[in-house]
Amino acid sequence: MDDRLSGYPDPDFSLGTLARMGSSRLVTKAHSLLVTDARVWPAPDERLGDTVSILIVDGVIEQIGAGLQAPDDVPRLSAEGRVVTAGFWNCHVHFTGREWSSAATAPAESLQHALDDMLLSHGFTTVLDLSSNPRTTFALMRRIATGELRGPEILTAATGLTPWRGMPFYVKADVPWVLRWLMPAPATSIGARLTVAAQIRGGAKLTKLFTGSYVRPDQVKPMRLPVARAAVAAAHRRGSRVFAHPSNRPGTEVAVEAGVDALAHVPDETEGTETLLRQAAERGIRLVPTLHMFASTVTTDDGYLAPIRAALGGFIRAGGRVLFGTDVGYMADRETRGEYEAMRASGMSTADILRSLTTEPAEFLGRADTGSVAVGNRGDLTVLQTRDDPSPADLANIQATIRAGRAIFLRDSPSKHTADAP
Ligand SMILES: [Zn+2]
Structure with missing residues (x-):
């Protein structure tokens, strides 16, 4: 497959393929682990504790306390007095770069390096893929589930729906014209309903709508409201949460009126969006800020940011x-x-940011067994480098990432191989 197509549907792609690769069978093997010398910050509204141990058995936190014992065959991992939180979520990622091309057949080593670099070394145990080539995403999910790759749990929106003839210009630049018809761009409500239904049947757990699509760098095309409404209704009927890419006022209006569950960005053309964002807040629509993306990909000019x-x-x-x-x-x-x-510059505290990384996404996705460090919860943990009350910037410095009792990332530690044993 041509590298340039790695992010998008390719000629072999069909929903039948997707269904055969369906994610329901992808259950990652559970592991046991004794994490010692951990300063647990159980949840954003709780206090940072003194050092304790955390015993994870078959992927689930069984005990938290001082001086815990575990059978000899249970791997140990010392947190060395560092702060341990629930595993982080990243609610907006894509597997569209060249490094993911041929994800089904590429050597595990190169994919592992990319997973480490993009996700695991930043503490993410669960990520939301908001539009990629489903073949790529499902191949990664399968190879992670078999244990061939160390990776986060991935929930995917398959490929996002754009307005009719409204493909984003930055996507268009990457997809040859002969393949553009493969991007879902329903013109009608019925088309939207069928597309969403087929994606969810194929294993998508989320739905992504470009309610405002940058068809040119200076022009946003909104999705027609009846199309967006039909997509949302079809997703909600099947228990799928809907994310919208709003871009500007009309795109935000369609998202709010259609009843999406989350905005995948702050609209970057903010003019006229203040009331809409307040309405969104009142209706319980979540917001994924992606503030740094605007600085990184558009401009660092503060007049824009x-x-x-x-x-x-x-x-x-x-x-x-x-x-x-x-x-x-x-x-x-x-x-x-x-x-x-x-986020700190927008007035958020470390606890606010931790909430957005843990308890908020867990609640949003109905995952009561994740989001906090508690007995009975899944053994998803993020070990920070700091040993003290973290600042927002400390959340960026990760020592280890643990998913369901398996250390999936360890920063230069002699205990690496012990902890990583199956
Ligand atoms: Zn995105």
Whole structure:
């Protein structure tokens, strides 16, 4: 397959393929692990504790306390007095770069390097893929589930729906014209319904709508409201959450009126969006800020960025709830520090940011067994490098990432091989 197509549907792609690769069978093997010397920050509204141990048995946290014992065959991992939180979520990623091309057949080593660099070294145990080539995403999910690759749990929106003849210009630049018809761009409500139904049947757990699509750098095409409404209804009937890419006022209006569940970005053309964002907050629509993406891919000019930060501030003041997400994959910068610092500059505390990384996405996706460090929860943990009360920037410095009791990332540690044993 041509490298240039890696992010998008290719000629072999069909929903039948997708269904055969269906994600329901992809259950990752559970592991046991004793994490010692951990300063647990159980949840954003709780206090950072003294050092304890965490015993994970078959992927589930069984005990938290001082001086825990475990059978000899259970691997040990010392947190060395560092802060341990629930595993982080990144609610906006893409697997569209060249490094993911041929994800089904590429050597595990190169894919592993990309997974480490983009996700695991930043503490992510669960990620939301908001539009990629489903073949790529499902191949990664399959290879992670078999244990061939160490990776996060991936929930995917398959390929996002664009307005009719409204493919984003940056996608168009990457897809040869003969293949553009493969991108779902329903013209009618019926088309939207069928597309969403087929994607969910094929294993998509989320739905993504470009309610405002940048068809040119200076022009946004909104999705027609009846089309967006039909897509949302079809998704909700099947239990799928809907994310919208709003871009500007009309795109935000369609998203809010259609009843989507989350905005995948702050609209970057903020003019006229203040009331809409307040309405979104009041209706419980979540917001993924992706502030650093705007600085990284558009301009660092504060005349452009300050209104975007202010729009996030207004949404939060109206009671709006934030999901952490970076848009990595579209954005080449894989570091998370820029996003944490921009969130702090918008008035968010470390606890607010941790909430967006853990409890908020867990609640949003109905995953009661994740989001906090508690007995009975899944053994998804993120070990920070700091040993003290973290600042927002400290959330960017990760020592280890643990998913369901398996250390899937360890930063230069002699215990690596012990902890990584199956
Ligand atoms: Zn994106």
